[in-house]
Amino acid sequence: MFSSMALMRWPQQSLARAPRLQYFRQVVARQPRRSLHLAPPFLLDDYIPLYQLLSSVEASKKRSRAYAHLSSCNLCPRLCGVNRYETTGVFYWSGRQKPCIQGHNGSGSVFFSGCNLRCTFCQNHDITHQRNGFDLTPEQLAEWYIKLQDTGGVHNINLITPEHVAPQVALSILAARDMGLTLPIVYNTSAFDSLDSLELMDGLVDIYLPDFKVWSKNASRRLLKADDYAAVARESIREMHRQVGDLCFTGDGIAKRGLLVRHLVMPGKEAEAEEIMGFLADHVSKDVFVNIMEQYRPAAHVGKPKKERQRRPPQVTEPGGVQHEVVTDSETQDVRYAEINRPVTEQEVSGVRKAAERVGLWRFNDPPKHDGFAI
Incomplete structure (x- = not known):
């Protein structure tokens, strides 16, 4: 041992x-x-964030690409191609910062308003759907990174839902680099990223933290409002792994570089989860670090009453010719997305874990058996 x-x-x-x-x-x-959290191939003696290794020429090229993408936006799979200097395209952008307590000193979380998905069950829908927040320039956002580093003492800068604002995020990282940022960058994404977006982030991001939500087109269309989510996620996650490899830690148990894939277990979706775990094992790496999450709860649009339809209710005729409308139990209880309008069960969560183990995955985000910090 x-x-x-x-x-x-x-x-x-x-x-x-x-x-x-x-x-x-x-x-x-x-x-x-x-359960091993630290193993020799995944243990680093020390770590320097990737953006610190960029030359001045490489950093300048990154800035130029970011500005070019803003003039004809193609940095999410919807490829709207609009000029982001003149209009917002599909989604607005603004930044919202909130330090959250995680691990030893916490992860410096930065939430971005808006999202390029419309998940019906989104648990941050007040931010992603309603776009609460305030506008910041990339330089102002960089100043928040520095505050989180110098005042908060956090372990990393955790960028949450940044897919639709990738150019601004790239510019903010480069600005923070010049201001003295030395923390790893976590790119916390739905995996609905374009390859152009990920190419821009290559060399700026240390840890990719994508979700892989659903597998089938039907589930993607119904629950995420995107027909091609799984195909995009597969391509994106492979590219993320190519850039940063498997998740690695320093000796104190703090993650510094690599890929960590999350899957939120959803009611009745075990078959989709099995497909996802098989893909990760066969096409990404059997050493990929996986977080099987059990905290699903009905949120956003799930469980809300369906909109009333303008239709004549069924009627019955009583003896004597008296007619009246009939209201059935199903109509009084009819809610949106009823199939996921419940928490997940322990059996569903354990079933997904067993499916992952059957295909050879072994690195899971279980509670650490040491004083280390897991994202």
Whole structure:
């Protein structure tokens, strides 16, 4: 059994990554099964954020690309192509910041108003659907990153729902770099990203934190209002993994670089979850870090009464020719998205976990058995 200190002393430079990973798996196979958060292939001695490694020329090119994308926006899969200097396109942009307490000192969370999806069950719908917030320039947003770093002492800058404002986000990261930002950047996304958007973020983002929500076109169309969500998510997540690889930690247990995929277990959607887990194992990496989330609850439009239709209610004729309208139980209880109008069960959550394990996934965002910090 490895001790935590033994893990930290692993001679990383003496073995290439692939042989080291193969050897580690062989050793683990002989050990009693347990949950590992730190393993030699995923342990970093130290870490410098990727944006700090950009040359001045590379940073200048990033800025130029960001401004160019704003003039003809193609940075989400809807590809509206509008001039963002003159109009908002499909969605507005504004920033809303809220430090949230996570891990040791917390993750510096920055919420962006609006979203390029319209999830019927969105648990942040007051921000994403109603677009509450206020407008900031990229430079003003960068100043908030610095405040979170210097005053809040957070572990990272966590950008939440940034897909539709990727150019502004890229410019804010580059501005914060010049202001002295030294924290890793977390890109917290629905995975409904275009490859152009992810190319712009390459070298700026350290940790990609995408959701993979549903698999089928029917579920995507009905619940997310996007016909091609799963196809986009598959392509996006593969690109994210290409950029940053599997999730890696420093010796204190804090994630610094890599991919962490989240899946929100939803009522009656176990089959979709099984497809998602199979894709991650077969087409991304069996070492991908997965967060199987059980906190689904009906929100946003789920469970709201259906809009009344202008139709004549059914009538019956009583003896003597007296007619009256009939109101059935189903009509009084008819609500929107009734199939997901309940919490998930323990059996559904455990079923998704077992499906993930069956396809070979093994790195899960379980509560750590050490003092480390999990995103």
